[in-house]
Amino acid sequence: MGLEMEPLLQAWSYFRRRKFQLCADLCSQLLEKCPGYQEPDSEFTVSQAAWSLKTRALTEMVYVDEIDIDQEGIAEMMLDENAIAQVARPGTSLKLPGTSQGGGPSPAIRPVTQSGRPVTGFVRPSTQSGRPGTMEQAIRTPRTAHTARPITSASGRYIRLGTASMLTNPEGPFLNLSRLNLAKYAQKPKLAKALFEYIFHHENDVKNALDLAALATEHAQYKDWWWKVQIGKCYYRLGLYREAEKQFKSALKQQDMVDTILYLAKVYFRLDQPLTALHVFKQGLARFPGEVTLLCGIARIYEEMNNISLAAEYYREVLKQDNTHVEAIACIGSNHFYSDQPEIALRFYRRLLQMGVYNCQLFNNLGLCCFYAQQYDMTLTSLERALSLAENEEEAADVWYNLGHVAVGIGDLNLAYQCFKLTLANNNDHAEAYNNLAVLEIRRGHIEQARALLQTASSLAPHMYEPHFNFAALSDQVGDLQRSFIAAQKSKEAFPGHVDTQQLIKQLKQHFAML
Amino acid sequence: MKCTYFYFSFYTSGQLSVEDVAIMVLCKPKLLPLKSVTLEKLEKMQRAAQETIRQQEAAQREQQQQSQQ
Structure with missing residues (x-):
């Protein structure tokens, strides 16, 4: 055997090179030997260092940015107790996207999602489908990440991923949380932070994480902003949004951080207060001018509120600061495409390819x-x-x-x-394809097939106006005026500005008046 | 959008009749949204997790079959 690196140093080097599995394996070997050997000038033993490094490596393996991840479950959406008003005023809520007319494109040009928003150029875990209006829709929501919507966010991806990571480890979990003496660890701030992240991200055990954070912040005499942010994150996951808000605000008072601003805005976003979230972002921008994440947050909110022109403006601002921002490029590109400028969209997408x-x-x-x-x-x-x-x-x-x-x-x-x-x-379940197939069938003269396809399309995607309108027009042609009228009404509900629908309804009303 | 067909019936009395046929609407082409890094990582982890679960289940089934034999 030639020269070998000191194992702990090698593990650390693996960690730095993001080879987390190798790092964790090496740390496990070190821990098994467990000499309890203490460096003379350090307060930590080698095994403690290996333990801490292993928790960090395991955390990094499953780490996802907490700011980005936010998946609303069915329960949160339908049984939302945080809503201030059942019927929000126009332009103050994310639930009524159609109310703010800030130059949003018409659904005749740009396809819409189930909640009535134009499709976006970029998906994040939180923007997958918006808020559906009814329970039935919520259960049936088509999704980009083809898994069913979880019942609550507590039973969502967090838990599934948590159990899965344990399955991969044949000897069971690395730490047995119920046996940990959290009070002891809370006394050692350096170990406690790594342990907290492990419990929060890897084990997804928010309750224990919160216990540890509470003990640690007490030990730090409520002077460590980091622990306050962590407590806020725990509260957020538990659904205690107002408590989370308090923690984030208190942390911001101690230490001005972009991260904390983002977390605070996320709380307001979840509470369906987009204007407050915007305010928080803009205050943040005054203190951190040109901060990309803040600008991007503003753009996302405008996009969610269906104010596409303002969103595009902020995305441009993002690109001025960071011209490799994928989200901004993709969103501006899709805006150009749907405003009839495919050449410019092509340049943006080509840039992404480069x-x-x-x-x-x-x-x-x-x-x-x-x-x-x-x-x-x-x-x-x-x-x-x-x-x-x-x-x-x-x-x-x-x-x-x-x-x-x-x-x-x-x-x-x-x-x-x-x-x-x-x-x-x-x-x-591709509703658009059913509709287009139906149109082609009509051209071939297969009326019955077309009718069945249109019915499938409109039941799969009641938010689209096309299948309703086509069904109405088809029924009108074959003389089934009652069905035509019902379908036309649905089409009008989905897209009030559609001229052909309005004309069809007018025509039908004349017919009925004559009877 | 309407498509208007003109029928000239010259042989009768030079009347012009206009038929207004509504064109069916096609759904629009769909630009696919790009995925954020976080979403891609989540999906990757989920796929990996499902894969390990499937493998473990297959292994269990094999064991059961062997023990039955």
Whole structure:
């Protein structure tokens, strides 16, 4: 054997190089030997250091940014006790996206999500689908991250990931939390911080984490802002938003930190007070001018409130500070695409490609932009590459759906028909594909098939106006005026400004008046 | 958007009849939203977790079958 590194140093080096599994394994070996050997000039033993390093490595393996993660469960959404007003005033709530008309695009051009917001150019764990209006919708929400919405956020990903990480370890969990003497650890601030993060992120045991944080902050005589932020995070996870707010505010008084501002705004966001959240962000910007995360937070809120033009303005501001910000580039790109400027959108998406983003979504968007910017040579190759990069059937379904549009655009209706069929083969719940297939069936004269497809589409996605309108028009043509009227009403509800629907309803009313 | 068809019936009396047919609406092309790093990491972890669970279940099933034999 040649020269070998000192094992603890090597473990530390693994940690720094983000080889967490190797680091944890090496630490386990060290802990098994457990010499209890103490460095003469240190208050910690080697085994303590290894223990601390292992907790940190295990935490890093499953660490996700707490600011970003926020998944509302069905229970939180439907049984929301924090709502101040049942019917909020226009422009003050995230629940009524249609109320603020800040230059939002019409659904005739830009597809909308179930909650009536235009689709965004970027998904985060929190923006997956907005708030559905009814329980039934909540359960059936189509999602980008194809897992069912959890019943409550407490039973959501946190827990699932927590149990999964334990399964991977054959000897059971690294620490047995019920046997830990939290008071003892709270006395040692350096160990306690690593331990807290381990309990919070790896074990997902918020209650124990809160106990530890409470003891530690007491030991620090309430002078350590870090512990206050952690207590706030625990309260937030437990659903005690007002208590969390107090902790974050108190932490901010001691130490002005961008992170704390973001957490505070997140609390207001959850309490459905977007204006207060905006205020917090703007105050933060006064103290940290040009801070990208704050600017981005403002843009997200405007986007959620359906104020697309202001959102775009702030995303531009983000790009001025950080011109490699993927979220800002993607959002501005999709805005340009849906405001009929595919050439400019193409430049933004190309920029993302240059930056090294290489996935199915990006190539799909590039393909679409190329097609609508009349650069036909790149269209099919991009979409083909998107198909080959699709990670699951839902993604492939979306690419086939867009290929169907390209086929419609070049007039090859047989290809379009096959593309939409393939979409449905990949994802049986693709409402848009059902609708488009129905339109093609009508052109072929298959009225009954079209009717069935439209009914499927409108039950899958009641928020879209297209299937309702098509069903109304079809029923009108075959003389089924009653059904036509009902469907037209639904179409009007989904998209009040649609002229054809208004005309159809007017026509039907005249018919009924004549009877 | 309306498509208007003109039918000229010259042979009868030079009347012009106009039929207004509503065109069916296609759903719009969908740009796919890019995923945030956090979301990608979450999905990756979830996939890995599901994979380990599946492997463990398969191993258990095999053990049960062996013990039954």
